[in-house]
Amino acid sequence: MRRVLLTAVIPTLLLSGCASTTAATPTERPTSAATPPTVAALDEALSGAWRDPKNVARDVHRHPKQTLGFFGVTPDQTVIEITPGGGWYSEILAPYLRDKGHYVAAVWDDAIPGQPKYRYESNQKLREKFAGNAAVYGTPDVRVFDPAKPDFGAAGSADTVLTFRNAHNWVSDGTAPAYFKAFYDVLKPGGTLGVVDHRAKPGTDLEEMKKSGYLTEELVIELAQGAGFVLADRSEINANPKDTTDHPKGVWTLPPSNRHDAADDAKYQAIGESDRMTLRFTKPTSAR
Template sequence: MNRSILRRTAVSTALAAVALLIAQDVRAENAASPDYAAIVAAPDRTDADRLTDQRRQPAKMLAFAGVKASMTILDMEASAGYSTELLARTVGPSGKIYAQDSADVIAQHVKDKFDTRAQKPAMKNVVHVVRNYDDPIPPDVSNLDMITFFFSYHDMTYMPVDRAVMNKKMFAALKPGGFLVIADHSAKPGDGASVGKTLHRIEESTLKQEVEAAGFKLVAEGDFLHHPEDPRNMPVFKASVPIDEFVLKYQKPQ
């Protein structure tokens, strides 16, 4: 009888230990997964950014990318900083965002807008990186968790940028297992990289070929910004229908 009681006690103790480990794993996973909807809904975000949210679907984008607290991320062609701020809010004070742009683009288009945004408390963990696109990584930066390139890779096709060099530099800057997340406006099959300046689009297959040539491996594709009603033959800023956009997640092999 005593042995039976001891066996039951041992089994109960083991089951309790297993349950505790499972609960700890669940709590750890929940802690590692930010509430993206709450981040997007933060009351101190601007009305202009909320208007942009309607077409950008930022909660879905952050979830697809897998942005987590404490990450270190390079945001390529940060422009006025819409995505940069969302990334900064998500990685939190223990993370860091490098917001990259070239000196020419800043001077001509976005300096005042980015500088104004940079005063916000949410941007305290952001470092503004002013470097050419084909040499975007500061020499003291390495082992990045993620690089984001949102809706601007097509700009590289009509600017004096060596895209092959740029892609290799991004690959080298990521830690093994790190991610490159790219979204852009879709061009028609056959357009390749020829309509970047006129339509602000790029053919998805062309972008894939260029990025994969640097060593990146495609691990996921998002369909939440696809709009098949878009004929893909008009400039994105003048389109009368929602723009068809592709979202790709690449990984640097371990």
């Protein structure tokens, strides 16, 4: 299927359905007539002094403004981010949604024993980020779920669900269909599922995908459609043509994981972060 580059129309997408909304921003400032309110609010969140400089340095690879614009995220929505880790996107989304919307960070339930250590550490780091910072983040909802039986809240309660570089883990664990079904259930009719993940070459077999951490677009689309979603569009915002996807330690060879020999560092830094698919799905308006 043909991929569409949508960077040129991001301002239009940012405004879809909310052109008259005036968004409160972390630091109030006048908005010129030439700058749409939603764009100004997102710019404010992106430029916030609270953002970790190491996270800001990755904007060139993760393209948050274009990505959130493509997904149509507006400041008045209820947005659920799935397993945000230490909070790379939380630093942007929570302030952006603070006053008019609602940010939900869906995290693995800490009360379930025997999970990988990084899950507990990520949850702690995220909670520490939010703690005592209501002026910046508001009061985000850190919502726990069982990774074996994912459930993200009341049916039809969210406008948008976002997942960044997570789907390959669910495919590896064999839980991907359950996750996509849970996304479908929690979204309102007409709601959006935004997926960004490492992209494998077409035709890559399942075992290689599990080993490498890269997924084909075809597999992700099949999973989403199997849950009831409709593919609304795809974008090359997060594409990286330098990534050959055939690295010795899979996607983790590349930044930011950098699981490679020190002698090869310059080679992999020159490639940058992985080639990524960016897919937008919708829950049909006729769904109940």
